[in-house]
Amino acid sequence: MKFLLVEDNMDLANAIGSRMRLDGHVVDHAATLDDATAFVEAEEYDLILLDIMLPDGDGRDFLKRHRASHLDTPVIVLTARSQVSDRIGSLDLGADDYVTKPFDHAELEARCRAVLRRKSGIAKSTIEIGGIVFDPVAGHLIVGGETLSLRNRELRLLEFFINAPGQVFSKQKLADRLFSYDDDVSDNAIEVYVARLRKHLERSELKITTLRGLGYRLDHVS
Amino acid sequence: MSASPAVSGSLRNRLVLTLIGGAAILALLLFFTVRSYAARVAQQGQDNILGASVTSILDAVALRDGELEVDIPYAAFSMLSTPSDDRVFYAIFQDGELLSGYDDLSATNGRPNGEWVFQSGEVRGETIRQVSASRTLVGLGTRTEVEVALGQTQDALAETLRQISRNAAYLGIGFFTLVAGLSFWATSATIGQLNKLTTSVTRRGPQDLSPFRKPVPREMAPLVSSLNSLMGRLDQSLSQSEDFIAEAAHRVRTPLATVRSYADATLQRVEKEENREALRSMVRAIDESSRAAGQLLDHAMITFRADHLEREEIDLVALVRDLVQRLTPIAEMKDLSLTLVGDPVVIYSGDPILIQNAVRNMVDNALKYAPAESVVEIEVSQGTQAQISVRDQGPGFPPSEIDTLTRRFERGKNAAGTIGSGLGLTIVQDVAKAHGGDLILTNRKGKGACVTLSL
Numbered sequence A: 001m002k003f004l005l006v007e008d009n010m011d012l013a014n015a016i017g018s019r020m021r022l023d024g025h026v027v028d029h030a031a032t033l034d035d036a037t038a039f040v041e042a043e044e045y046d047l048i049l050l051d052i053m054l055p056d057g058d059g060r061d062f063l064k065r066h067r068a069s070h071l072d073t074p075v076i077v078l079t080a081r082s083q084v085s086d087r088i089g090s091l092d093l094g095a096d097d098y099v100t101k102p103f104d105h106a107e108l109e110a111r112c113r114a115v116l117r118r119k120s121g122i123a124k125s126t127i128e129i130g131g132i133v134f135d136p137v138a139g140h141l142i143v144g145g146e147t148l149s150l151r152n153r154e155l156r157l158l159e160f161f162i163n164a165p166g167q168v169f170s171k172q173k174l175a176d177r178l179f180s181y182d183d184d185v186s187d188n189a190i191e192v193y194v195a196r197l198r199k200h201l202e203r204s205e206l207k208i209t210t211l212r213g214l215g216y217r218l219d220h221v222s
Numbered sequence B: 001m002s003a004s005p006a007v008s009g010s011l012r013n014r015l016v017l018t019l020i021g022g023a024a025i026l027a028l029l030l031f032f033t034v035r036s037y038a039a040r041v042a043q044q045g046q047d048n049i050l051g052a053s054v055t056s057i058l059d060a061v062a063l064r065d066g067e068l069e070v071d072i073p074y075a076a077f078s079m080l081s082t083p084s085d086d087r088v089f090y091a092i093f094q095d096g097e098l099l100s101g102y103d104d105l106s107a108t109n110g111r112p113n114g115e116w117v118f119q120s121g122e123v124r125g126e127t128i129r130q131v132s133a134s135r136t137l138v139g140l141g142t143r144t145e146v147e148v149a150l151g152q153t154q155d156a157l158a159e160t161l162r163q164i165s166r167n168a169a170y171l172g173i174g175f176f177t178l179v180a181g182l183s184f185w186a187t188s189a190t191i192g193q194l195n196k197l198t199t200s201v202t203r204r205g206p207q208d209l210s211p212f213r214k215p216v217p218r219e220m221a222p223l224v225s226s227l228n229s230l231m232g233r234l235d236q237s238l239s240q241s242e243d244f245i246a247e248a249a250h251r252v253r254t255p256l257a258t259v260r261s262y263a264d265a266t267l268q269r270v271e272k273e274e275n276r277e278a279l280r281s282m283v284r285a286i287d288e289s290s291r292a293a294g295q296l297l298d299h300a301m302i303t304f305r306a307d308h309l310e311r312e313e314i315d316l317v318a319l320v321r322d323l324v325q326r327l328t329p330i331a332e333m334k335d336l337s338l339t340l341v342g343d344p345v346v347i348y349s350g351d352p353i354l355i356q357n358a359v360r361n362m363v364d365n366a367l368k369y370a371p372a373e374s375v376v377e378i379e380v381s382q383g384t385q386a387q388i389s390v391r392d393q394g395p396g397f398p399p400s401e402i403d404t405l406t407r408r409f410e411r412g413k414n415a416a417g418t419i420g421s422g423l424g425l426t427i428v429q430d431v432a433k434a435h436g437g438d439l440i441l442t443n444r445k446g447k448g449a450c451v452t453l454s455l
Helices: A010-022 A033-042 A059-068 A084-092 A105-118 A152-163 A171-178 A189-200 B011-059 B074-078 B155-203 B218-269 B273-307 B316-333 B352-369 B424-434
Strands: A002-006 A026-030 A047-051 A075-079 A097-100 A127-129 A132-135 A140-143 A146-149 A206-211 A215-220 B061-064 B067-070 B088-094 B097-101 B117-123 B126-138 B143-153 B312-315 B337-342 B347-350 B375-382 B386-391 B438-443 B449-454
Touching: A002 A010, A002 A033, A010 A026, A010 B218, A026 A033, A033 A047, A033 A059, A047 A059, A047 A105, A059 A075, A075 A105, A097 A105, A105 A152, A105 B316, A152 A171, A152 A189, A152 A215, A152 B316, A171 A189, A171 A215, A171 B218, A171 B273, A189 A206, B011 B061, B011 B074, B011 B126, B011 B143, B011 B155, B061 B126, B061 B143, B067 B097, B155 B218, B218 B273, B273 B352, B273 B424, B312 B316, B312 B352, B316 B337, B316 B352, B316 B375, B316 B386, B347 B352, B352 B375, B352 B386, B352 B424, B352 B449, B424 B438, B424 B449
Parallel strands: A002 A026, A002 A047, A047 A075, A075 A097, B337 B375
Antiparallel strands: A127 A132, A132 A140, A140 A146, A206 A215, B061 B067, B088 B097, B088 B143, B117 B126, B126 B143, B312 B347, B375 B386, B386 B449, B438 B449
């Protein structure tokens, strides 16, 4: 997916950008409202991540202008405040959702997915690979003409594999991305989800291979 | 929080006392004036009749052959008859010597030629009004002075005076009652303006620091304008401190977000388990601090709002539905489903921000403790009270701690592995108390916890 990140703090922008690129997203960065406006006019984005406090103005003004010019790119606000009234304020101005800094990237991703799903029809981001059609936004997987609905964790797990085909993921690495850091995760939790995915992919050309002692890898078998 | 001001006297009492005191003095003055005027008029009436009577007697005096002859006309006495049967005394003097009549009346030897001389006196124990007049009779070689004195008791006059006094008293009392009523009305109308201002100050919500625009009487304008300027300053300093908090939060949370994002990204690349564990601890610590900071601010905000509860009509179902939509992405990360059950509409008069915050904390808790791929059920119902219940299929509350969990910073023994500040349920309880409701923690029969916010 293609993101526009509007954030004046360079360190944070770099951190978010590098984290999101890891998940296979494209991120453009604007440090001011002027830049953001220029980016939005020149490019089309799936989603805008908007900081509220910017050197040349309030992000909410940008939001107002953005909505007034009938652009319906979804906007998720990054706010530092946790006051409910402030959150409601930005939602009233046309933000689709908000996350409070510091945020969990898995949560941000979940929110992006939810926002895009609500505005269905905007982002058609289906992936076709190895005989499957995968829609990560809707959570659909079409295998052999049959549409399967994936649970969120199955869907994310499949996404990790598809974004890096051929890469070996250790159990720990997958667990860290799939579960939140405060979840009590048992050792075989990942095995359960991998087993489910394998079952879904049975009739496709994709196969999750176990490499003993190393982890898992998605292979394309013809 | 609000100290009651020192009270010195009462404007209302001062006004009422002044007005009623004035009315009482005026009423007494009215009474005495009317009475004394009436008494004078009545006395003048009696005097005129007495005078006429004396004159008619005097006219009937004649000198015949050097002898004084008095033929008292009947009319002279009949004109003096009164309803109270006042007694009449008369005396006729010739050159100062009593000629005929009562010797209780005395000669005055006063002015001549029919001029009336009045005096009040006492005869045989009765108060009388006496008039005398004299006339000089000239005969053949003789010249004699005749004086007629006529006295009349004053029973009729006293009766008239009593009546007049009574009427004057009625008039005074009536006047007093009218003015007293008017002064109460005027005082209430004046104080009413002050009360109206007081009510509109009191009715304001905690956030409302806008100036008063409603017209007030001219005398109150200075008060209102200084009130407005005070509120203006308060508003300014509040918004300054709000800006400060926003700025401070921004400055603190932005670097935290940077650290968290980098840690998150680095975790994807690092292979060594001990490094990974260090990064995980880092992320957990950041989450814990930001969550605690957020909840401390929320708690402070809730304590403040609970002191000045701003109630409005809200549909609890719509409020919870918004929250469910907002929290669904987080629930999905654990493959939890959030379901909303209960009545279609529950109208309640309360503070939406407080209630939203409370329910959010309840659902957050459920999401934290519920096992993956389970159901968290939220029920909004209108029984005798409006109730919002959140039920999960998690481990439930430890039975021994169920009563202490709502205390500040108190966490369940089985919550050791999860991030939390121990403020969540305290916030819910504070919100419940502020609305006159209650927070009820129970364990479900099968498995799981049930948290009910009863409003």
